[in-house]
Amino acid sequence: MNPSAPTRGSSLSKQLGLAERMFATPETKRLLSAIEEGLDAVEASLAAELSFTDDLADATSRYLLEAGGKRVRPMLLLLTAHLGEGVTDDVVTAAKAIEITHLASLYHDDVMDHADRRRGVPSAHTVWGNSIAILTGDLLFARASNLMASLGEGAIRLQAETFERLVLGQLHETVGPKEGDDPRAHYIQVLADKTGSLIAAAAQAGVIFSNAPSEYEAAVVEYGEKVGVAFQLVDDVIDLSAAPEQTGKVPGTDIKAGVVTLPLLILRERAASDAASAALLERIERGARAGEDSADFDAAIAELRGHPATADTLAEAHRWAREAVEALDVLPKGPIKNALTRFADSIVERSS
Incomplete structure (x- = not known):
């Protein structure tokens, strides 16, 4: 475990809505420790996955990763993986792919929403411009797809279907409801596509790649x-x-x-x-x-x-x-x- 592990454990307990570890049952403590170790493995290799030989691509791709983030999607993936064999190599690979997909979507979302800041730092498009931010997102989507491809055809299909929903959610948010549509139902569907689909994919990947029932x-x-x-x-x-x-x-x-x-x-x-x-x-x-x-x-x-x-x-x-x-x-x-x-x-x- 690295020096930041105790802080991460406390943060993990908080994110999962669990009591502080000193009050948790031994079984819960073991689960939290296993997830923390899995998150360490994911975190340690994310930077390497976002390295590019091109200096500009290397800097822009790691920009939002290094700005922080709660890693909610990898955390949930590792959690559902414990319904099966736990944190296997394939589970870690899937967790990296899901988190990189999420990162990629942030670059695109900030351009679409004209957001000035993300994770406490200036958004990528305010630093490098819209074109570089969009292309960086594209690079990250490609890298995530490559990781999923290493896990087989089913993983490729899961990634493609999730990506499709992410894009459709952004498209429908951009154009708004059609005449005759219920605005509230339209909005909820946008949320399900833009946010729910990737969280669902993370939970599903944990089950699939741990060989859970x-x-x-x-x-x-x-x-x-x-x-x-x-x-x-x-x-x-x-x-x-x-x-x-x-x-x-x-x-x-x-x-x-x-x-x-x-x-x-x-x-x-x-x-x-x-x-x-x-x-x-x-x-x-x-x-x-x-x-x-x-x-x-x-x-x-x-x-x-x-x-x-x-x-x-x-x-x-x-x-x-x-x-x-x-x-x-x-x-x-x-x-x-x-x-x-x-x-x-x-x-x-x-x-x-």
């Missing part, structure tokens, strides 16, 4: 997708938080950037029959169009934070997390199922 696959796929939706819905609530020092985001950042969020969609629904909601919506949209900081926009975001639309969003996140846990019924009782359950719970507790 095949009947667990459908359960962890459903779990992963629903956890992903819950995660993004809670992020919509966190975007309205009055504590930017904790969230790292200025309240209303996503709304001001033109990003659709569920509180705003629900506010629009309510505005059709409620004058106060209509007035609040007009203030928020006027402030977002102006694109500048203003006391009225900040006040409107604070009002939205206390509006029933935000409470409804949090309730929806809880529902998705609850359904994610219900999908795990087929899994055996024990620390793995407990960890997956607590992880889903901890996601919605971030803003509760």
Whole structure:
């Protein structure tokens, strides 16, 4: 274990929503130790996987990796791998591929969303420009696909299907719902494609490449997708938080950037029959169009934070997390199922 392992163990316990290790059962402690060791193996080889002979490609590809990240997807992959043979070489390879796929999507997302920062540093496109950022994402997608190809045809198909959903999710978010579509249902599908699909693929890969019983696959796929939706819905609530020092985001950042969020969609629904909601919506949209900081926009975001639309969003996140846990019924009782359950719970507790 490297010197950072104790900190990582505490962080891992927190991410999985488990008690601190001193209070955990011996079986849970062994599971956490095994996952920590697996994460060390993944982390140690990620930098090597993102090395290129071209100096520029080498620098841009490792830029967001070195900026940090919680490694949630590899963590879940390693966790579900313990339903089978545990952390095998193939499991580590799959974990690297999934994390590199996630990294690649961040380069593209920041260009599409005009994001200025990512993981506490300037986004790649603000440093090198849109073209370099997009090409870097493409390089990373290629490297991830190459890793998956080493695991066989099934892995290639899993990667391709997940990549397709990632792109479709971004496309549908960009063009918005078609006439006659339900905006809320459209938005939830975007979240399922953009976020849920890759988390689901991580959970599924852990089962596949550890040779776990095949009947667990459908359960962890459903779990992963629903956890992903819950995660993004809670992020919509966190975007309205009055504590930017904790969230790292200025309240209303996503709304001001033109990003659709569920509180705003629900506010629009309510505005059709409620004058106060209509007035609040007009203030928020006027402030977002102006694109500048203003006391009225900040006040409107604070009002939205206390509006029933935000409470409804949090309730929806809880529902998705609850359904994610219900999908795990087929899994055996024990620390793995407990960890997956607590992880889903901890996601919605971030803003509760």
